[in-house]
Amino acid sequence: MPLFNEEHLQRLSQTFNRWKDTTLRKTLERRPERLKKFMTTSSRPVSRLYTPLDIADFDYEQQxxxxxxxxxxxxxxxxxxxxxxxxxxxxxxxxxxxxxxxxxxxxxxxxxxxxxxxxxxxxxxxxxxxxxxxxxxxxxxxxxxxxxxxxxxxxxxxxxxxxxxxxxxxxxxxxxxxxxxxxxxxxxxxxxxxxxxxxxxxxxxxxxxxxxxxxxxxxxxxxxxxxxxxxxxxxxxxxxxxxxxxxxxxxxxxxxxxxxxxxxxxxxxxxxxxxxxxxxxxxxxxxxxxxxxxxxxxxxxxxxxxxxxxxxxxxxxxxxxxxxxxxxxxxxxxxxxxxxxxxxxxxxxxxxxxxxxxxxxxxxxxxxxxxxxxxxxxxxxxxxxxxxxxxxxxxxxxxxxxxxxxxxxxxxxxxxxxxxxxxxxxxxxxxxxxxxxxxxxxxxxxxxxxxxxxxxxxxxxNRERIIVGVNEYVAEEPIEIPILEMDPQGYERQVARLNRVRAERDNGAVEKALRELEDAARGDENLMYPIIEAVKVYATLGEMMGVLRKVFGEYHEPVFF
Amino acid sequence: MDRKVRVLVAKPGLDGHDRGAKVIARALRDAGYEVIYTGIRQTPEMIAEAALQEDVDVVGLSILSGAHMALVPRVLDELKKRGLDDVVVLVGGIIPDEDVPALLDMGVAGVFGPGTLTSEIVETIEKALGRELA
Missing domain, CATH: 3.20.20.240 (Methylmalonyl-CoA mutase)
Known part of the structure; x- marks a missing residue:
């Protein structure tokens, strides 16, 4: 059931038109609006005023x-x-x-x-x-x-x-x-x-x-x-x-x-x-x-x-x-x-x-x-x-x-x-x-x-859109923002751990798990189960993805701009 | 100069965020340049090879992953190896201020972050190629 009834909308439409021809017109004559068109960030046009007339068939329960x-x-x-x-x-x-x-x-x-x-x-x-x-x-x-x-x-x-x-x-x-x-x-x-x-x-x-x-x-x-x-x-x-x-x-x-x-x-x-x-x-x-x-x-x-x-x-x-x-x-x-x-x-x-x-x-x-x-x-x-x-x-x-x-x-x-x-x-x-x-x-x-x-x-x-500090209110001031410092030894530490994992795990078990993952990938069983098995024996991300890359191939997208 | 300025826009490394690269490529084309866009996931070797094959005057690198300090010198090296020392190299992306002087020292002609107007990039290219702006 529409929220606004026909009669009410008609009256409102008359009021709206009267306002447009009197109050609004006078204002616009005295002072035009700031912009020729108003739009959202997505370039969607925005009207000056919204009233029930814009959502005339609005049905609360439906909408x-x-x-x-x-x-x-x-x-x-x-x-x-x-x-x-x-x-x-x-x-x-x-x-x-x-x-x-x-x-x-x-x-x-x-x-x-x-x-x-x-x-x-x-x-x-x-x-x-x-x-x-x-x-x-x-x-x-x-x-x-x-x-x-x-x-x-x-x-x-x-x-x-x-x-x-x-x-x-x-x-x-x-x-x-x-x-x-x-x-x-x-x-x-x-x-x-x-x-x-x-x-x-x-x-x-x-x-x-x-x-x-x-x-x-x-x-x-x-x-x-x-x-x-x-x-x-x-x-x-x-x-x-x-x-x-x-x-x-x-x-x-x-x-x-x-x-x-x-x-x-x-x-x-x-x-x-x-x-x-x-x-x-x-x-x-x-x-x-x-x-x-x-x-x-x-x-x-x-x-x-x-x-x-x-x-x-x-x-x-x-x-x-x-x-x-x-x-x-x-x-x-x-x-x-x-x-x-x-x-x-x-x-x-x-x-x-x-x-x-x-x-x-x-x-x-x-x-x-x-x-x-x-x-x-x-x-x-x-x-x-x-x-x-x-x-x-x-x-x-x-x-x-x-x-x-x-x-x-x-x-x-x-x-x-x-x-x-x-x-x-x-x-x-x-x-x-x-x-x-x-x-x-x-x-x-x-x-x-x-x-x-x-x-x-x-x-x-073109300055149709103002971004503060970019194309308006620009200030040439040095940026003073503390930058996050990362552990300079992080990479070495990560690679050392990776090498330790590869050396200390049961490599026979890893090979078996990867073979099973490959077989599963070639078939149609759910891959989560063989992946979990491979994870448990410390197969690495690169090894598992390598198996899947081999079976599935890699995608190249069409390039254009 | 009769020949149109040729620009290679490239994305080195793994970063797939290509919005900026594509916007710049198109803006430079609209500014009257011949633009070649490599697409994503290019190695430094692939980029230098494309620069050579396409006989470009400018290489624009777009990197948002933070790997610029590792990738830019490698691209510059690969360009040098191919005798492309005079190619103008520009870098755009998420580049902390403190890295900018080092990149310029390596021979990069300009570094551009978010909020760059495309006209600033055109200006830098024209200046680096020793051309007067009309």
Whole structure:
């Protein structure tokens, strides 16, 4: 039932026109507006004023419903942050496992409530620290984990059965997850109680971040193997974190981020259904990860639209019956690409605004970026300020006191509807192309992103878009930001440990485990089981990935700009 | 100079974050240069070889992973080995301020971080090639 009745809308329309011809006209004659066109960060046009006329057929129950109920527009919990605050989860990792272990313990002492592991480039690409391809990359943008020995040190003194851990790992996700499971079992925990998330979203790697290794098909098989394994063995683990974050960082607009992420989500659902899994068994463990960029209202609307689209698709298209399958639970991170190297302290303010949008958008967990990330890895002080930003929003701003406080804003509801329509348009385009994988192979997504990224940069270059400290309010002042110092002996220490592992393990057992992994990869059994066996005997990441590289081959993307 | 300035935009190392590289490649093309983009995961040898084959005047390296201090000298070495000493080398990415002087000392003509306007890069190229801006 529409919220606004016909008669009321007609009267309002008359009032609106009268206002336009009188009050507004006079104002515009006296003082034209600052800009010819107003637009969001995603170049979406924004009107001067929003009224019920913009959402004339608004149906509260259809479009919003109640929090904790279908279609979850207002949030996945009925009390939202009154019941429990979002998880403050700072992504961290650098250097050796020892150094990152110290940072984790520091963050937990500072009141952080969940861990989030960043791995270094060689680990993300499935290379051991001493591989020739890994030169210069050790520990730079995450922690190096080459074998179970590193994972054991990374979580030394941290009760793995009590914390929840998110791991940003994609191509080698199955192997790193297996290392986590085995390390937790060695601490004495049953794998069934472990809580956490593996990112495990390979499609967005092909689309945006480019940390793919294998071609799309075997990559999807590995994802589906982990989904199947998790469904049977790890009831509290999120088997995929379907990520828009990287798609946005690569240049997407809010609508593209929303649409491409959900399209990836549908592709994973379809792959798991094809494997014969029951939708209500696996879908509740799919989680999401969205970016939160500068444009306050558009970002809030994006989260709300995402929940509504997912819920409708899961229920109506895929026939899920468990309400947990309909729920889009998400992590959010403030936008790294929005941070500036110039006047880096200003980034504290950007992050605060973005974080506020994520909270008003109803996120389940949040990472706030540090002010120095456009320059280097974050220092401890910068990370602490970023975490404090969340704590101030949670405890001082008052926004956590009520559920979805911006619902009913004509502007926010209109934006939510528009984003949903945009996403539906993209879904139709992707379907017409033959699906997500076809879109990747033909460069559709990459072209869409490159186009948006270029437009954004040109808007800045032409000063149609003002970025404080970059193209306006520029100050020539030296940057005084303390830079994180890493252990200069870290690399040697890591390689020494790796060599010790290779020397001291039972190499016959490793060879056997790797042979079994290879046989399994050539067949169609679930690879999680042979991977766990290989991890237990300390086969290295590079060895296991080497086997899979041999069987699956490596993917090369079409190059263009 | 009749011939268009030729620029190779390359991503050395494992880092796959190619947004900046692609934006710069396109902006330089729009500025009137001939631009070749290598794609991701290029070794220093591959980049120098491409610079030689494509007979470029400028090599732009994009590195966001923090591996610049290891990768840039290797690219410079490989260029030298091929007699490409006079090629203008630019570096862009997440580069801490304290590393900039060292990169310039090695012979890099310009270092650009986030928030760089594409016109600044064009200016640096023109200056390094000894051309007057129109």
């Amino acid at each position: 919003l419903g109640m929090p904790g109920e279908f279609p979850f527009t207002r949030g996945v919990h009925s009390t939202m942050y009154r019941g429990r605050l979002w998880t403050m989860r700072m992504f961290a990792g650098f250097g050796t496992a020892e150094e990152t272990n110290q940072r984790f313990k520091y963050l937990l002492e500072q009141g952080q409530t969940g861990l989030s592991v960043a791995f270094d480039m060689p680990t993300l690409y499935g290379y051991d620290t001493d591989a020739p391809e890994a030169v210069g990359e050790f520990g730079k943008c995450g922690v190096a984990v080459s074998s179970l020995a590193d994972m054991e040190i990374l979580f030394d003194g941290i009760p793995m059965g009590e914390v929840s851990t998110s791991m940003t790992i994609n191509s080698p996700a199955a192997i790193i997850w297996a290392m986590y499971i085995v390390a937790a079992e060695k601490q004495g925990y049953d794998r069934r109680i472990l809580r956490g998330t593996i990112q495990n979203d390979i499609l967005k790697e092909f689309i945006a971040q480019k940390e793919f290794i294998f071609p799309p098909e075997p990559s999807m098989r590995l994802v589906t193997d982990t989904v199947e394994f998790g469904t049977h063995e790890m009831p509290y683990w999120n088997t995929i974190s379907i990520s828009g974050y990287h798609i946005r960082e690569a240049g997407a607009t809010a609508a593209q981020e929303l649409a491409f992420t959900l399209a990836d989500g549908f592709a994973y659902v379809e792959a798991a259904l094809e494997r014969g899994l029951d939708i209500d068994a696996f879908a509740p463990r799919f989680s999401f990860f969205f970016n939160v960029h500068n444009d306050f209202f558009e970002e809030i609307a994006k989260f709300r639209a995402a929940r509504r689209i997912w819920a409708r698709a899961m229920k109506e298209k895929y026939g899920a019956q468990n309400p947990r399958s309909w729920m889009l639970r998400t992590h959010a991170q403030t936008s790294g690409a929005s941070l500036t190297a110039q006047q880096p302290e200003n980034n504290i303010v950007r992050v605060a605004i973005q974080a506020l949008a994520a909270v008003l958008g109803g996120t389940q967990s949040l990472h706030t970026n540090s002010m120095d990330e456009a320059l280097a890895l974050p220092s401890e002080k910068a990370v602490t300020i970023a975490l404090r930003t969340q704590q101030i929003i949670a405890h001082e701003s008052g926004v956590a006191n009520t559920v979805d406080p911006l619902a009913g804003s004509y502007f926010v509801e209109k934006l939510t509807d528009e984003l949903e329509e945009d996403a539906n348009r993209y879904f139709r385009q992707i379907e017409a192309l033959g699906g997500v994988i076809r879109g990747i192979e033909t460069g559709y997504f990459q072209r869409e992103l490159a186009e948006s990224a270029y437009r954004y940069q040109m808007e800045i270059d």
